[in-house]
Amino acid sequence: MHRNVAIGLAALASLSLIDAAHANETNYPLSIDNCGQTITFEAAPERDVTVGQSATEILYSLGLGDKVVGTSVWFSDVLPEFAELNSSVERLADNDPSFESVVAKKPGLVSVSYEWHIGPQGIVGTREQFHDVGIPTYILQTDCVKDNSTGVDGTRLEMYSTDALYRAIRELAEIHDVKEAGEALVADLSRREAAAVEKAKEANAGDVSAVFWFSSAEMDVDPYVAGRKGVPGWMMEKLGVRNVVESDEEWPIVGWETIAKANPDIIVVAEMTRRRFPADDVEKKLEFLKTDPVAKEMDAVKSGRIVIMDAHSMDPSIRNISALEVLADELPKLK
């Protein structure tokens, strides 16, 4: 009798295990609301093309690298752990790919980092153009939460948050039937995010201010800096750092006069592989800060509180978390 119960319980237990495994499988057909449009999948896409580095790196992180048949829109080198994988993936274009080059790969899904690539005036093509030829498009949630009808980069209506990033990861995982990998990635990123916030709290550095310098059209002219609501704004808010720039634009142009007068405690300079503006080079930025008659008088420059940060980590991407860690590491030094 006891034995029968035991067998019955074991059977029940294994049944529920099977159920749990089922819960992690995607039920097709799958419909997802994405940036105001419904996209439907009959099965997991087998061929992916990405328009945007962050979408590419999310797919790689989900273990879907072997499905990616084409990438485009690269700002910097791929994350080192994906270097080998990435070298075997065809790069359709460093910047914007043409509509036909994307379609020619016969993708089951085109994943896009920025709506302006495939939005109503999309420079690659509109979503309808892709859907007309039976190719679904997925725009990362991080860009859906913006008003993309204004300005070149769009306008962020509310503060960036990793909620949108995590939702994008989960949705891409569900579409590809790898929900477990999605949950694991989100769990890992959330844990690191919380740890960085905790570290900042322990540092208890008081009123700390910062400016994020992305680049400048010319070496001496007013720089592109981070506004309040983008990724750097989110990082600063999470860690209790005050942004000396008060614009709601994502990357406003702000005069050195205003920045110097605000005298931030920390200057974060973006490091990138792109070399189109002189100030793309982090060495040129540092040289400017040390030699410009006004910039060199800022406290952050005098005391060397200049943080070098990967430029792509200042855009919505899984790199936001490592950037948060970099900034959090800086705060204990301020005491």
Added chain:
Amino acid sequence: MATYRPGRWPGLLTSISSKLAILAAALILGAAIGETRIPPETVGQVLAMKMFGGSYPVDPIDQGIIWNYRFSRAIVAASCGAGLAVSGLVLQTLLRNVLADPYILGISAGASTGAVAVTIAGIGGGLVSLSAGAFVGALVAFALVIALARAAGGFAATSTGQVILAGVAGAQLFNALTSLIIAHSANAEQARGIIFWLLGNLSGVRWPDVWLAAPVAILVLVIIVVHARALDAFAFGSDAAASLGINVLKTQAILIGAAALVTAVMVSIVGAIGFVGLVVPHAARLLVGPRHGRLIPMTAITGAVFLIFADIVSRIIIPGQVLPIGVVTALVGAPAFALILVRGRGGAR
């Protein structure tokens, strides 16, 4: 053709010293007004300290902002304004065309193409600066326009309209090249940076730019003042000038060369600022009449003061942000010109 009778010299001196006083006042305002508020006494202390020595306990950041950012910027704005305005005046007189100005003749368009070629297309492999690219582009464009006009017989006294047409064609060509380069390889951020530059931007100006802009402006101004009488003659056509014993080709070459030089240098420092070269000479003409002896100084001072104020407005009109100065020159300049136009007509009746 004597421009001034001996008895008028004291009047001329008074006129010049009052103009210099206005210029000095505008420069000081340029140093005092900006995105951030700095007390006037601090501004006074910094300027006194830097120009006449002495020392005051001034915050080094304030001192740097006033002296290295704003004051140098105001001087470059003045040099640019004066340079572009007199170059417009010279072109209008020589070509006997009220529409002639560096913009219309394609010089600015060429400069823009040069700048874009360097920054976006990467021509020069990073060794050529944006300014150098703009300078070369301006000279190439102007040479091309002049060559085209000559081929069409435009510089033969009578049909100066050919030069304007050649300029329009040249400007279209270079604007198309600029668009081609931008469309071919720029992303959104770069396009924004370039558009900002194409409309003019003085935020990168420092003292080394002053040592280029001011001497070039003064040199060109002197060259043009020396030719004031010749310009009066050219106003009646090159045949009239020749009949007065002026070496037409040589004088044209010197004056057009000076105008091209000053435009190319200024555009290479601050970008393509339109409006000044076209409109300021007309405003000055409405104020002091067509004689170049009075017209040249009036054009120079009006251009200088106008651009200093346009730059101040560009810095403060949107808090925390900068507007391209080309937008301001047109927005502020067009109504100001309308006012002078209406009042000038009233005076002429």
